[in-house]
Amino acid sequence: MTIHLSRREEKPSNASGIDKWVPSACALCYATCSIRAHNVDGVVIKIEGNPDSVVGKGKLCGKGVSGLMGHYDPNRLTRPLRRTNPRKGIGVDPGWKEISWEEALTEIAETLKRVRAEDPRKLVVQRTTTVTASRIPFHSFAAGFGTPNIATAGGGLHCGNGAHEISGIMHASWSVVPDFAYCNYAIYFGASKGHSAGHASCSNMGLAADARARGMKMVVVDPMCNFASAKASEWVPLRVGTDGPLALAMCNVIVNELGRIDEPYLQSKTNGPYLIGPDKRYVRDPGSGEPLVWDCGCNEARPYTKVPSASMALLGEYRVDGVACHPAFQLLKDHLQSFSPEAAEAITTVPAANIRRLATEFATEARIGSTIVIDGVNVPYRPVAAIAFRGSQGHMNSTYNFLGIDLLNQLVGAADVAGGCLGFNPACNGFPGTGRLKYRPKPGRDGLMVSGTWMGYHYPYPMAEPRAPQNIGLQDLFVMGMNSPFLASSDQEEVWTRFGLPYRPEVLLNFGANMLMSMGTKETVAAALQRYKLIVSFDLFLNETSDFVDIVLPDCDYLQSMDSRSTWPFIFGHPAGMGEWCWGIRQPADEPRGEQRRFADVLLDLADRVGILPDVHAAMNASLNLEAPYRLLPDRRYSWDEICDAELKNNFGEAHGLGWFKKNGVITWPKTPDEPYWRATTEARVPIYWEFMVDIHEKINKITQQCGYKAPDEYYDPLPLFNPCLSHECKTPGFDFYAFYYRDTLHSNSYTTENPWLDEAARLDPYSYTIVVNRSVGEARGLKSGDLIRVETEVGRSVEGRICLSEAIHPEGLGIAGLAGHWHAGMPVAKGKGVFFNELLELDFAHASPQNLNLDLCAKVKVTRIGEAP
Amino acid sequence: MEYSASESGPSRGEAEGPGHQAVRLWLFGGLAVLCPERPLTLEVPPGITVGELLGLLGKRLGAALLESVMETPSRKFSICRVFIDGMPVDLDDRLPETPGGLSDFELIVLTAAEGG
Numbered sequence: 001m002t003i004h005l006s007r008r009e010e011k012p013s014n015a016s017g018i019d020k021w022v023p024s025a026c027a028l029c030y031a032t033c034s035i036r037a038h039n040v041d042g043v044v045i046k047i048e049g050n051p052d053s054v055v056g057k058g059k060l061c062g063k064g065v066s067g068l069m070g071h072y073d074p075n076r077l078t079r080p081l082r083r084t085n086p087r088k089g090i091g092v093d094p095g096w097k098e099i100s101w102e103e104a105l106t107e108i109a110e111t112l113k114r115v116r117a118e119d120p121r122k123l124v125v126q127r128t129t130t131v132t133a134s135r136i137p138f139h140s141f142a143a144g145f146g147t148p149n150i151a152t153a154g155g156g157l158h159c160g161n162g163a164h165e166i167s168g169i170m171h172a173s174w175s176v177v178p179d180f181a182y183c184n185y186a187i188y189f190g191a192s193k194g195h196s197a198g199h200a201s202c203s204n205m206g207l208a209a210d211a212r213a214r215g216m217k218m219v220v221v222d223p224m225c226n227f228a229s230a231k232a233s234e235w236v237p238l239r240v241g242t243d244g245p246l247a248l249a250m251c252n253v254i255v256n257e258l259g260r261i262d263e264p265y266l267q268s269k270t271n272g273p274y275l276i277g278p279d280k281r282y283v284r285d286p287g288s289g290e291p292l293v294w295d296c297g298c299n300e301a302r303p304y305t306k307v308p309s310a311s312m313a314l315l316g317e318y319r320v321d322g323v324a325c326h327p328a329f330q331l332l333k334d335h336l337q338s339f340s341p342e343a344a345e346a347i348t349t350v351p352a353a354n355i356r357r358l359a360t361e362f363a364t365e366a367r368i369g370s371t372i373v374i375d376g377v378n379v380p381y382r383p384v385a386a387i388a389f390r391g392s393q394g395h396m397n398s399t400y401n402f403l404g405i406d407l408l409n410q411l412v413g414a415a416d417v418a419g420g421c422l423g424f425n426p427a428c429n430g431f432p433g434t435g436r437l438k439y440r441p442k443p444g445r446d447g448l449m450v451s452g453t454w455m456g457y458h459y460p461y462p463m464a465e466p467r468a469p470q471n472i473g474l475q476d477l478f479v480m481g482m483n484s485p486f487l488a489s490s491d492q493e494e495v496w497t498r499f500g501l502p503y504r505p506e507v508l509l510n511f512g513a514n515m516l517m518s519m520g521t522k523e524t525v526a527a528a529l530q531r532y533k534l535i536v537s538f539d540l541f542l543n544e545t546s547d548f549v550d551i552v553l554p555d556c557d558y559l560q561s562m563d564s565r566s567t568w569p570f571i572f573g574h575p576a577g578m579g580e581w582c583w584g585i586r587q588p589a590d591e592p593r594g595e596q597r598r599f600a601d602v603l604l605d606l607a608d609r610v611g612i613l614p615d616v617h618a619a620m621n622a623s624l625n626l627e628a629p630y631r632l633l634p635d636r637r638y639s640w641d642e643i644c645d646a647e648l649k650n651n652f653g654e655a656h657g658l659g660w661f662k663k664n665g666v667i668t669w670p671k672t673p674d675e676p677y678w679r680a681t682t683e684a685r686v687p688i689y690w691e692f693m694v695d696i697h698e699k700i701n702k703i704t705q706q707c708g709y710k711a712p713d714e715y716y717d718p719l720p721l722f723n724p725c726l727s728h729e730c731k732t733p734g735f736d737f738y739a740f741y742y743r744d745t746l747h748s749n750s751y752t753t754e755n756p757w758l759d760e761a762a763r764l765d766p767y768s769y770t771i772v773v774n775r776s777v778g779e780a781r782g783l784k785s786g787d788l789i790r791v792e793t794e795v796g797r798s799v800e801g802r803i804c805l806s807e808a809i810h811p812e813g814l815g816i817a818g819l820a821g822h823w824h825a826g827m828p829v830a831k832g833k834g835v836f837f838n839e840l841l842e843l844d845f846a847h848a849s850p851q852n853l854n855l856d857l858c859a860k861v862k863v864t865r866i867g868e869a870p
Numbered sequence: 871m872e873y874s875a876s877e878s879g880p881s882r883g884e885a886e887g888p889g890h891q892a893v894r895l896w897l898f899g900g901l902a903v904l905c906p907e908r909p910l911t912l913e914v915p916p917g918i919t920v921g922e923l924l925g926l927l928g929k930r931l932g933a934a935l936l937e938s939v940m941e942t943p944s945r946k947f948s949i950c951r952v953f954i955d956g957m958p959v960d961l962d963d964r965l966p967e968t969p970g971g972l973s974d975f976e977l978i979v980l981t982a983a984e985g986g
C-alpha cells in the first residue's frame with residue numbers, strides 16, 4: 001500500500017510571525033476540491049489546489065482561487081442579530097439588534113424545547129447544498145430532535161429529483177459521468193460534467209480536457225451552446241425540456257432499426273428477461289415469489305435465479321398457466337416503436353436524419369462484445385456514454401427524461417464498465433489499513449440492485465412504501481420525490497389539508513440557504529416564510545431571506561471551519577474511473593472574526609440546551625458508522641473537533657486521527673479495476689422496465705382516493721413516456737419563447753455573486769448578466785444586443801434585463817444565468833447585477849411532477865423591448 | 871416473518887419466564903418522544919430476534935412506534951437503524967445471550983436523503 005501525504009508546511013517566517021500552508025478543502029461548491037491556503041502573519045494571502053489530492057487534482061476554478069474575496073468581505077456578519085420589527089416582508093427593515101450568543105441560543109432553545117414537547121415534526125431543518133459537510137451535523141440534529149423535515153431549498157428542489165433517483169437505481173450513485181480515460185464517444189443531455197461547476201468539478205475538468213485531446217467525440221444536446229457545448233465536437237440544439245423523446249428515438253433506432261444491442265448484458269444485468277403479465281407486473285413463481293423468465297434451454301418459465309442468463313429469452317410471447325406474457329425487453333422494444341425519429345423531430349426540432357446518425361454513431365462506437373485489459377485485469381469495454389443532469393431533468397418529466405437517456409447505456413452494455421457511463425464511486429474495497437469504508441452494490445428484492453452506499457441510509461431502491469404524509473414535502477406519499485416544492489408553495493396549506501398532513505411547521509432552522517431567491521417567484525416564498533413562528537438562520541451575509549429571519553447567527557466560512565469529511569458522502573467529490581481514493585479534511589486556515597462561530601459547535605451547544613445531545617450523538621454514531629471504541633457516548637459533551645477525531649480514527653485507525661490529518665491534509669490509496677468497473681462482478685440487475693411503479697401508483701391512489709386525488713397514469717407507466725411541461729402546452733399568441741436558466745460556471749448558486757473578482761469576470765462576460773436570445777430571431781423582431789427587455793409569463797410574472805443576441809441558442813430558447821439579480825443591501829456587490837430568473841417560476845402543485853415532485857423549471861414567455869441599448 | 875403491534879395472541883418475548891434476559895432499550899430522536907424513560911429495561915426470552923423485540927416494543931409503547939420504524943409489517947425503513955451493543959443489526963438477527971449481563975439495544979430513525 002502506498003499512502004501519499006500532503007504535508008502542512010510551517011516554517012518560521014520573517015520577523016513577526018507565522019508562515020504556513022494549510023491543507024484543507026474548498027466549500028464554494030459541492031465539488032469540495034482539496035486546497036492549500038497560505039497564511040502569513042495571520043492573514044490568508046493565497047489559495048491554491050492541493051496536488052496531492054485527486055479531489056480537484058491540484059486545480060481550482062475561478063471561484064476557488066478567488067475565495068479570499070468572500071472570506072475577507074467587510075459585509076460578513078460578525079455578531080448574532082435579532083429582529084425588533086415583528087412585521088416581515090420583502091424590503092421591510094427587520095430592525096436588527098445585536099445580541100449575545102447566550103441570548104440567541106437561550107431563546108432558540110426555549111422555543112425548540114416547547115416545539116419538541118408538542119410535536120417534533122414542527123421543526124424544519126434546511127441547508128444550502130453548497131456545503132456538503134453540513135449534512136452530518138444538521139441531519140443529526142434533525143434526527144436527534146425527531147423531525148423528518150429536512151430540505152435543501154432551491155439547490156435541492158431544482159436539481160436532482162430525477163437525476164439522483166435514476167443514477168441511484170441504475171448506477172448505485174448520485175450522478176453519472178463518462179469514463180473519461182477510456183470513453184471515445186460521450187453524448188451529454190443538458191449536462192456539463194467536466195466543463196462547469198458541480199460534482200467533482202475540477203477533477204472532471206482535467207479528465208474531460210485530456211479525453212477531448214485524446215480524441216473523445218463529445219456531442220452536447222442542449223438548448224444553449226455554452227460551457228460544455230462550446231468545447232464539444234457537436235452541439236445539438238433542441239426545444240427546451242424534450243431530451244427524453246430524443247433519447248427514446250435514439251433507443252428506437254438502436255433496437256428496432258439497427259438491432260445492435262448487448263444481449264448478454266441485458267440478459268444478465270437487467271430485468272429485461274423477466275416475464276411481464278397483462279397487469280404490467282412480473283409473472284412470479286408461486287412457490288418462491290421470484291420473477292419468472294423464459295428458459296430457452298428447457299422451453300419453460302422458471303425463476304430467474306434458476307436459469308443461466310444466456311438461456312433467458314429477451315424476445316417473444318409466452319404462456320404461463322394459460323396467460324400470455326412477454327419478457328420486459330420485448331415490451332420495451334415494442335414501446336420504443338412509438339418514438340420514431342420523425343415523431344421525435346416534431347417534438348424536439350432535431351432533424352430525424354440527425355437522430356438516426358447520432359444513434360448509429362453511438363451504437364457503433366460502443367464496440368459491443370469487446371474487452372480491455374486494465375492493470376492486468378480483463379474487463380468489458382464499451383467506450384460510449386450517455387449522461388444527463390440538471391438541464392434534462394429539470395422538468396415535469398424528469399424521471400422519464402433521465403431514464404430514456406440512461407437506456408442508451410443499458411442497451412449497449414455501457415453501464416459501469418470501462419469507457420462507459422460510470423456512476424461515480426459506488427464500489428469501494430475499503431481503506432487497506434482497516435477495511436473500513438467498504439461498500440458495494442448488491443442484489444436486493446427481485447434481484448434488482450441496492451446501493452452499497454448513497455446519501456445516508458435512504459436508498460433509491462427499493463422505493464419506500466407510500467404512506468399518509470408525515471413530511472411537509474409529502475415525499476412519504478410521493479415516494480419517488482426527494483425534494484419538494486411544498487416547503488414554500490403558494491398552495492401549501494391547500495395541499496397539506498387535502499392530503500391530511502397532521503400538523504403545521506412552526507420553526508425553520510436554516511443554514512446558508514437563500515430561499516427567497518432559490519426556489520421560485522419571491523412573493524410565494526415570502527408568504528410561506530411569513531407563516532413560521534421562528535426562523536433562525538446561520539449566515540455569512542444578510543441576504544434577501546434575512547428579511548424574514550428572527551435570529552441571524554454569524555457563521556464561519558470554509559477557511560475558518562473544521563470537517564472530518566469535507567466531501568459527504570465519500571462517493572461525492574471523487575472523480576470516477578481509475579486512479580486513487582482520497583480522503584481529506586477541511587481545517588481552519590484563519591480564525592473567526594468578531595463573534596463568528598462554527599455551525600457544528602453551535603449545533604452541539606444547542607442540542608445540549610434542548611436536551612437532545614444523547615440523541616444527536618446516537619444519530620452521528622449511526623450516520624458515521626462509528627464503532628467501539630469510537631462511538632460517541634450518550635451523555636458526554638464532545639467538541640466538534642473530538643467528533644471529527646473519532647470519525648477519522650474509526651475509518652483510518654488510531655494513528656490517523658485529526659492531528660495526523662491536520663498535518664497531512666489527505667490520505668490516499670490506489671483503486672483497483674473491480675472498483676470503478678464493478679458492474680461485471682456484481683450479480684445485481686437494474687430495471688429497464690420499472691415494474692415497481694405499478695405498485696407505487698396503486699398504493700398512492702389507495703391513500704389519496706378519500707381526498708379525490710388520482711395520480712395520473714401517464715406518470716406511472718413502467719416504460720418511459722413523454723409528458724410535456726406546462727410550457728409546451730401554452731399556445732397563447734405572443735408567448736413564443738421557452739425561458740430556462742443555466743448554471744453560470746462563474747458562480748455557485750447565488751452566494752458567490754457577492755465576490756468582487758467574480759463579479760468583474762461576470763461583467764466582462766457577455767452572457768452572465770444578460771438575457772440570451774437567438775440572434776436571427778431577435779433581429780427579425782428589431783431587437784439589438786443591449787436593449788432593455790421585459791420577459792413576462794402568461795400569469796404576469798416578469799423580469800427585466802439587457803438582451804444578448806447570439807447564435808449559440810435554440811431559436812425558441814431564452815436563456816438566463818441562474819441566481820443573479822440580488823436586491824438586498826447585505827450583499828452590495830451582488831445587488832442589482834444580472835437577472836433573477838426564478839421570479840418566472842410558479843411554485844405550486846400544478847407545476848410539480850405528480851411522480852417525483854420535480855418542479856417545472858421552464859416557462860413560456862413573451863419578450864417586450866422597454867429600452868434602447870445604451 | 872411479520873412484526874406487527876396488532877398481532878393477536880402471545881408473541882415470543884411477551885411472556886416472562888425462566889431464563890429470560892434483560893435488555894436495555896435506548897430509543898433516540900423522535901422515538902424518544904414516545905418513551906421518555908431511557909434506558910427502558912425489558913425482560914425478553916433468550917435468542918429473541920430484533921424483529922420480535924420490535925414487535926414487543928410496539929405492544930408496550932403503542933402503534934406509533936412501529937409506524938415510525940416499520941415500512942411494512944416485515945420490513946423496517948432503510949433510515950431506521952438498530953444496534954445491539956454498538957453493532958448494526960437487522961430484523962432477523964438474534965439478541966446475543968449475555969448470561970448475567972445486559973445487552974444494549976439502540977434504535978434511531980435518521981433523516982431521508984435530499985438532493986442537490
Ligand code: SF4
Nearest residue numbers: 026029032033061064
Ligand atoms: S470547483 Fe467548487 S470546490 Fe472546486 S475550487 Fe471551484 S468552487 Fe471550489
